[in-house]
Amino acid sequence: MIPRRPEPELMLEPGQARAYAEADFAQPHEGFVDAFTEVFPEPVRGPVLDPGCGPGDVSLRFAARHPDCEVDGLDGAPAMLAAGDALCAGHPAADRVHLAEGCLPDARGPRAPYATIICNSLLHHLHDPGVLWQVIRRDGAPGARVFVMDLRRPDSEAEVKRLVAEHAADAPEVLRRDFEHSLHAAFTPEEAQGQLAAVGLEGFRVRVTSDRHMVIHGRLPERRG
Numbered sequence: 001m002i003p004r005r006p007e008p009e010l011m012l013e014p015g016q017a018r019a020y021a022e023a024d025f026a027q028p029h030e031g032f033v034d035a036f037t038e039v040f041p042e043p044v045r046g047p048v049l050d051p052g053c054g055p056g057d058v059s060l061r062f063a064a065r066h067p068d069c070e071v072d073g074l075d076g077a078p079a080m081l082a083a084g085d086a087l088c089a090g091h092p093a094a095d096r097v098h099l100a101e102g103c104l105p106d107a108r109g110p111r112a113p114y115a116t117i118i119c120n121s122l123l124h125h126l127h128d129p130g131v132l133w134q135v136i137r138r139d140g141a142p143g144a145r146v147f148v149m150d151l152r153r154p155d156s157e158a159e160v161k162r163l164v165a166e167h168a169a170d171a172p173e174v175l176r177r178d179f180e181h182s183l184h185a186a187f188t189p190e191e192a193q194g195q196l197a198a199v200g201l202e203g204f205r206v207r208v209t210s211d212r213h214m215v216i217h218g219r220l221p222e223r224r225g
């Protein structure tokens with residue numbers, strides 16, 4: 001197994017943010033919403049927290065699929081939020097999606113506690129992964145639905161190269177570089193399981209869902225521990 005190599009937490013470069021916001025993530029992001037619905041089939045109502053929301057593509061797709069919810073997104077990178085303006089403009093769910101600047105763990109979801117927390121591709125950016133699980137415990141309501149999707153670190157350098165070639169061959173250079181760095185920065189399912197155990201969330205499930213993704217989901221305990 002290759003060692004973890006963290007990348008910068010925040011995506012602060014305007015060129016990087018623009019390329020990310022303009023990339024076509026329809027398949028993985030619709031897949032995120034589909035996978036959430038398979039795990040939690042009941043309707044989602046009320047406020048939803050999306051930490052590390054970036055330009056808000058997942059927030060918008062989630063809100064479009066769940067017309068009775070509102071999504072509060074938080075991100076520490078102004079460039080990523082600004083790049084999201086174009087995605088929000090004219091989107092049918094935009095009036096129910098509220099993206100705000102805030103760096104975790106200091107920033108809090110404005111309507112905590114949340115009964116639903118979604119999070120895509122934040123975990124691998126965090127130098128201390130415990131930050132995500134602490135934020136979820138702090139801002140989630142007892143019994144809250146939690147659904148996290150992230151990259152998982154490949155076994156070898158050769159597999160990193162193969163994944164970049166297979167999934168980002170036609171992407172702009174800045175996105176290919178970011179994808180490669182992100183694969184190096186990602187956690188393994190076993191590491192994620194250890195992170196959950198450290199915060200008393202060992203009941204959460206960690207599942208490998210593709211050659212590069214894992215999902216982590218569960219309900220927060222009914223009583224705060």
Ligand SMILES: C[S@@+](CC[C@H](N)C(=O)[O-])C[C@H]1O[C@@H](n2cnc3c(N)ncnc32)[C@H](O)[C@@H]1O
Pocket residue numbers: 009010011012051052053054055056057058074075076077080102103104105119120121122125126
């Ligand atoms: C790969 S992007 C994912 C964006 C979005 N969730 C998506 O799926 O498109 C990761 C985002 O997390 C943000 N981020 C990383 N560390 C953060 C922190 N400590 N607090 C707030 N945002 C953070 C970055 O700025 C970046 O926008």
